[in-house]
Amino acid sequence: MPAGKTPTDPDFPGMGPIKVLKRFIRGSTLFCLCVFVLAQGPGVVQAQEPVASHSLSFPRYKNQYVHVDFKIPVSAEQIELSMPNWTPGSYLIRNFATHVENFEARGEGGQTLELTKVSKNRWRIETTGIRELTVSYDVWAGYLHVSSSWISSDFALINGAGVFLYSDASREWPQQVAVKKQASWNNIQTSLRPGPGSDQFLARDYDELIDSPIVIGNAVEYRFEVNGQGYILVNTGETGLWDSERSVRDLTALVKAHQSFWGVNPFDRDYLFLNFQLESKGGLEHDHSTVLMSSKWAMRDDTDYIKWLALVSHEFFHSWNVRRMRPEALAKYDYDKEMYTRELWLAEGLSSYYDNLLLFRAGLIEVQDYFDLLATEFRNYETIPGRQVRSAELASFDSWIKHYVPDANGINSTVSYYRKGSLIGFVTDSAIRRETDGKASLDTVMRRMYSLHGPQGQGQGNYPPGAFEAVVESVAGRDVRMMVENLLQTTADPDLDKALDWFDLRLDRAPAQSAAKLSGVPPPTGFGLTWDKNEDLLIVQHVILGSTGAAAGILPGDELLAINGLRMTSNNFDLKMQQLLAGEKVELTLVRHGQLLNLSLEVQAAIPETYVILLNSDIGRRQKTRLKAWLGRDLRFRK
Numbered sequence: 001m002p003a004g005k006t007p008t009d010p011d012f013p014g015m016g017p018i019k020v021l022k023r024f025i026r027g028s029t030l031f032c033l034c035v036f037v038l039a040q041g042p043g044v045v046q047a048q049e050p051v052a053s054h055s056l057s058f059p060r061y062k063n064q065y066v067h068v069d070f071k072i073p074v075s076a077e078q079i080e081l082s083m084p085n086w087t088p089g090s091y092l093i094r095n096f097a098t099h100v101e102n103f104e105a106r107g108e109g110g111q112t113l114e115l116t117k118v119s120k121n122r123w124r125i126e127t128t129g130i131r132e133l134t135v136s137y138d139v140w141a142g143y144l145h146v147s148s149s150w151i152s153s154d155f156a157l158i159n160g161a162g163v164f165l166y167s168d169a170s171r172e173w174p175q176q177v178a179v180k181k182q183a184s185w186n187n188i189q190t191s192l193r194p195g196p197g198s199d200q201f202l203a204r205d206y207d208e209l210i211d212s213p214i215v216i217g218n219a220v221e222y223r224f225e226v227n228g229q230g231y232i233l234v235n236t237g238e239t240g241l242w243d244s245e246r247s248v249r250d251l252t253a254l255v256k257a258h259q260s261f262w263g264v265n266p267f268d269r270d271y272l273f274l275n276f277q278l279e280s281k282g283g284l285e286h287d288h289s290t291v292l293m294s295s296k297w298a299m300r301d302d303t304d305y306i307k308w309l310a311l312v313s314h315e316f317f318h319s320w321n322v323r324r325m326r327p328e329a330l331a332k333y334d335y336d337k338e339m340y341t342r343e344l345w346l347a348e349g350l351s352s353y354y355d356n357l358l359l360f361r362a363g364l365i366e367v368q369d370y371f372d373l374l375a376t377e378f379r380n381y382e383t384i385p386g387r388q389v390r391s392a393e394l395a396s397f398d399s400w401i402k403h404y405v406p407d408a409n410g411i412n413s414t415v416s417y418y419r420k421g422s423l424i425g426f427v428t429d430s431a432i433r434r435e436t437d438g439k440a441s442l443d444t445v446m447r448r449m450y451s452l453h454g455p456q457g458q459g460q461g462n463y464p465p466g467a468f469e470a471v472v473e474s475v476a477g478r479d480v481r482m483m484v485e486n487l488l489q490t491t492a493d494p495d496l497d498k499a500l501d502w503f504d505l506r507l508d509r510a511p512a513q514s515a516a517k518l519s520g521v522p523p524p525t526g527f528g529l530t531w532d533k534n535e536d537l538l539i540v541q542h543v544i545l546g547s548t549g550a551a552a553g554i555l556p557g558d559e560l561l562a563i564n565g566l567r568m569t570s571n572n573f574d575l576k577m578q579q580l581l582a583g584e585k586v587e588l589t590l591v592r593h594g595q596l597l598n599l600s601l602e603v604q605a606a607i608p609e610t611y612v613i614l615l616n617s618d619i620g621r622r623q624k625t626r627l628k629a630w631l632g633r634d635l636r637f638r639k
């Protein structure tokens, strides 16, 4: 368990007798007088709040099962227990109950109780005459993912939404977790408060329980402090490829940059970076921790390491933006079904804008690295047709059916609210600086949002639709607000050139074409397709609408064999394409569903693979001032 926690922490269970009594009177008709016990000596009657207890054990860990015993007090004739269908931060119905087996219910005398499954994730149990219910079940945990649980002989990752049950009443109660470790597992890491016994933990309610992943095994811990706040890097799967000293030094710089950005430390205990070096990808944010999936090799390659730092930066930014300040529509989680919000461009997109920017402000990347990351975002946005189909608000709303389940036509049918949100962040930042002559910025807006709608603000951690736009107007005026509204509600493209111009920067949208022109060679060509290059095979991955490939009827999944009868392989394709000219007619030989197919089509200019942000060669004082105000430090360029 993380250092610095004590079982007697005053925050648990978080409410005194009067508040408990009020809650009892207000809502809990289910709960009988047995909750009143004598306490604190004769004559003092105090309400003892019911507690939901969960015990985890791993007798079948070799087959990736966790066994759960769930115990709660009951008083009604029936009770219904549920398992969430999704977990906050990952907006997809995941049907966690799929992996529940051997479900049984017993009374305090050990008698088996009658139960009925009433929906895919809900069980009704007959509880007449009993005061305490114990439910036992097994969960298969074999999907290594930031939102799921995983068990293997060396460790277990428990993500609570797919493991712990709740009733409508019990989700509000304090929760207790007891973990029975396998003999070869030496430690447990979680941001949950320690409980009364060893390997026991406490949460103020069910929301906190499932917001607190638990790692059980032999992870390596690195604890560090920044301004008195404790942080722990918890590495699972670490090998000699990881440079722990450097990673802790870089995380220290990163958390400093974030803390100084927000100006408010939101944590009341150590914060955990739960890092899994298991050749997987992704991250998920929590109140006092984040789960990060990366590679053992991440520190052996500069690009991969920057990606890992950017992932950490993104998830850590969520500690404020979305964990403690989130759309009103997500205020009270409904674990049963989709919760729709049009504001994931803010929760995710603005976190994406700042994840890279704060890497630079923290001194972890060079300015050219930052410009390359920004230019890649610009390129990836402007080269997909889906940006003309869905607005940022609609893409947020449709997250449940689009973002987490991409298909071959995704680039034609939607835009990422991460990416468009990030670009909206950039152009809004620039517009605010322009309108206020550098006196305010998007940073000002974010901090004002947090003071108005963070935990201490009027919204108590939630903001209504339009709150961000209103704050933008209060900082930079009506015109900037109208620009933002247009970008959110329509498919209008952010004016990147105007936004760059404030910093005297320019965008080259076709650097490869420019370079070819300078060298006097033909510019790169293509068919408007992206390829899945698998060994020798060339399989069409995406067909970009409006391209010559789309006009000819090429489909995702087609395999390219030859152009004009000449054999193409993944090894020679790029070279051969360099010898074709835009406008030329060619015949492609493809395989579709096991059958040869010939299609005629026109070669087109290649879709640029990169964009480049250009800085004035004679950088002046005004430009330096504006860049420094935005980027937060003096510039140094790679030779």
Ligand SMILES: [Zn+2]
Residues within 6 Å of the ligand: 314, 315, 318, 347, 348, 351
């Ligand atoms: Zn995120």
